[in-house]
Amino acid sequence: MKKILTITALIFSFTMISCAKEEVQKKRRGIDFDALKTELNLNEDQEKKFEAITAEIQKAIEESRAINMNEDGKLNRVKFFTDMENIYNKHAELVAEIFDEKQIDIYKDYMDKNQRKRPRYNDALLEQIKTELNLDENQFLTVNAANNAFETEFQNAHDIYHGNSDLAKEYWEKFDTQRRNAIENILNEEQIEKFRELIKDVKHSPRR
């Protein structure tokens, strides 16, 4: 009996430990900059500067998390994600000064795949919508308002869909439908067609 229990405990522990190491690495909070460094193939000087810049960025992100966390443990996600976007934009600016063109491309590609983005039309897409649809100031105001309302609603619903990717997608689509409807209500038919073409690739991207 003792032997059976001992062997069972050992097998269980071994299974846990072997799965655990991989899982802890997968569940690291934030971007895996060590993996990025490997892809970039940095020289000694670049590596030193990159580490210094990244350490400052990571500190800024943790500070932003602390500032935006209430005493009751609730995070202001809209503000935090906005801060993160600004911080990563700054990171991109700073690393561009130490990388060559090829490294910048690798960096941009990696960050595009791994960075948690604000769940809204980004500034580049907004500018494209404004220009290609030839929107006046009032129309663009409505587009921005719909986009910001979408972001706020989706982030505020986080407590409901937290930990459930299917439900997160459902909520994303629910608010996205309203965002599109609110914008299309102020557009003519030609603008609606162009708008739908511009946003056709905007989809819910589940957290990795």
Added chain:
Amino acid sequence: MKLKSIFIRKRRKNESLFKYISAIIHLWLGLFSSVVVMIVCITGCIYAFKNEINNYFNRSHLYVKVEKQALPIDFFENKFKENNLEIASITLPNSPKRSIVISTIDPKTQLNQTHFFNPYTGEKLISQPSKDLSKFFRTIENLHKNLLLGEIGKQIVGAFVIIFIICLLSGLILWWPKRNKKQIKQAFTIKWKSKFYRVNYDLHNTIGFYSLIFLLFISITGIYITYPWIKNAVLISLGGQSISQQTQLPEDGVTDSFAALMDEMIKKEEEIDKNEIKDTISLSEILKVSNQILPYEGTTTITLPNENEAWIRIQKTNTNNWLGMILTDYIDLDRKGNLKKSELFNDKPLHQQFQELSKPLHTGEIMGTSSVVFYFIITFIGFTLPITGFIIWWKKARRAIQ
């Protein structure tokens, strides 16, 4: 035969079938779930103190010596103005032992910078390099949520917590004393002066009973997060809608709440264009308005407007309730100090209140350190129940084997 008697004891004389089956279920499910339940409980115990432990290692800039009179808020506003720095937000703690936290945007890097100040002397507190325990607590958190096994682990933990709930309820049936003085006394007390096995039995039976309702509550709030159907059941029972219900959209394709949010965004945009940032009222005036609208003591965070945000956002923690729970109220003011919007916790419907509190209700942060300590004791009891239960069973099993 011996093996069978270890796991399926004989039904006692005068023992009801219901109680007998409860005993078998309690034993089997208890043994089966013991390891996972112990891991979940002990990691919960440790994680409960995350904030307190982090605060301890950062105490040099988080805590100050209490003195007679705190400096007015204008002192800090002027200090930053003299250095040509704009305050982005300021947190005024309710506790007299805590430092003031001010965040600014560095003009060179455009990144957030956090500064800590002594509220009595105005001295800037330098944050010492502290132990980075984030990796440790992240591991503990993941062990607690999913045994470090990802999505599969999350389902395993959820299933075992449901099993634990069944054990708690079957344990209550087993605990239920007969209607005589001796049994009732035994059910509610621990005979400390007795032998080891009797004390162990009382620790399982009696302490299990006293902690039952709290362990049930912590377990249910935990699986509320894991299973959408439980979340649904809880929110609907509190007057909310099904979480996966697709809202019927009106003719224009936009719900009232979405439209209201859009109106708010448009108003804010228009105010950004009209007003200059320098027209914003002073921090002391903001605090005065805030205290008039939210007339209670509480930690206050003021986020000032900027080029992208027209309104002043104030959040204040309200502990004016019979349990002293930390509830957060929010108000938005325009730059002249006029109230634009208020979100008071007590005005929210019950299901929304629960939604907002579900995490602190599960972690014990709901009332600050006092509730964290209480939750620690309860979850530690949860950790010991499989151990004391195993000892009760092992004593009988060993006897049967011999």
